[in-house]
Amino acid sequence: MIQEPESFAPGAAGATAGDEAGPEATRRAAGVAESSRANRGWWDRNADEYQVEHGTFLGDDRFVWGPEGLDEVEAELLGPPEELKGKDVLEIGAGAAQCSRWLAAQGARPVALDLSHRQLQHALRIGGSFPLVCADAGALPFADASFDLACSAYGALPFVADPRLVLREVRRVLRPGGRFVFSVTHPIRWAFPDEPGPEGLSVSASYFDRTPYVEQGEDGRAVYVEHHRTLGDRVRDIASAGFRLVDLVEPEWPAWNTAEWGGWSPLRGGLIPGTAIFVCERSEMGVPPAEG
16 A cells, blocks of 8 residues: 555646647756656656666666666665664655665565655555555655664655755654665766767766756646756755765776666766765764754
């Protein structure tokens, strides 16, 4: 069963006018509410295609941190697998809950959360005995200190207008000393075209331009939003939310991976990083004040 807070209704964000002709790609401001609405609708509409296209690579019960294929089995960013047994773990932006399924196999007690109801229906299709929760990562429906660990493999953080809201919420639901590990598109990629071939190797935009990437219908309503933060922004966001940055992992492209995934490819992966993984621990010093 997919659990949903009363403030959310599946399928609330549908196709917007003009989608039939294809959305317009632009760079413009997009706030918290618009980003959430647009991305919930986009993932609900595109979940089926996403799982068909990438399901084999992701597997049903693997924990993959990004298109490079770095696996938690080898990375151990959440800790040694044998130490996961009995741990309460929150997966944010779980999609079809492949990572949660792997965590459950290690003896952990995962909860898989996603903004998209349709993505979680794929989690139901694959199966698993852990809870599925449809909610916004900026307003987690859990009590304080509910989890030992939290993780997010390309979930939520790239798509929210204010990542500090998510980080503060994650810190709130973690127990003292809890670890949060999340992966996002490496910030340097925003300076390059999102192309897997040679055309994606020349700088085309300012790395420091933080204007969101927006796809919108003819009526101007956003149907997809992605937000850019520089590497320094991410570090400051983490610290201001009450975390300590333990490690920053930039996976190298492995020789075995010959696949292309959007703008990720062996060509680009051998020259510039494509993924950044932030390993954070809840700090008990300098606790940030609650925002009013």
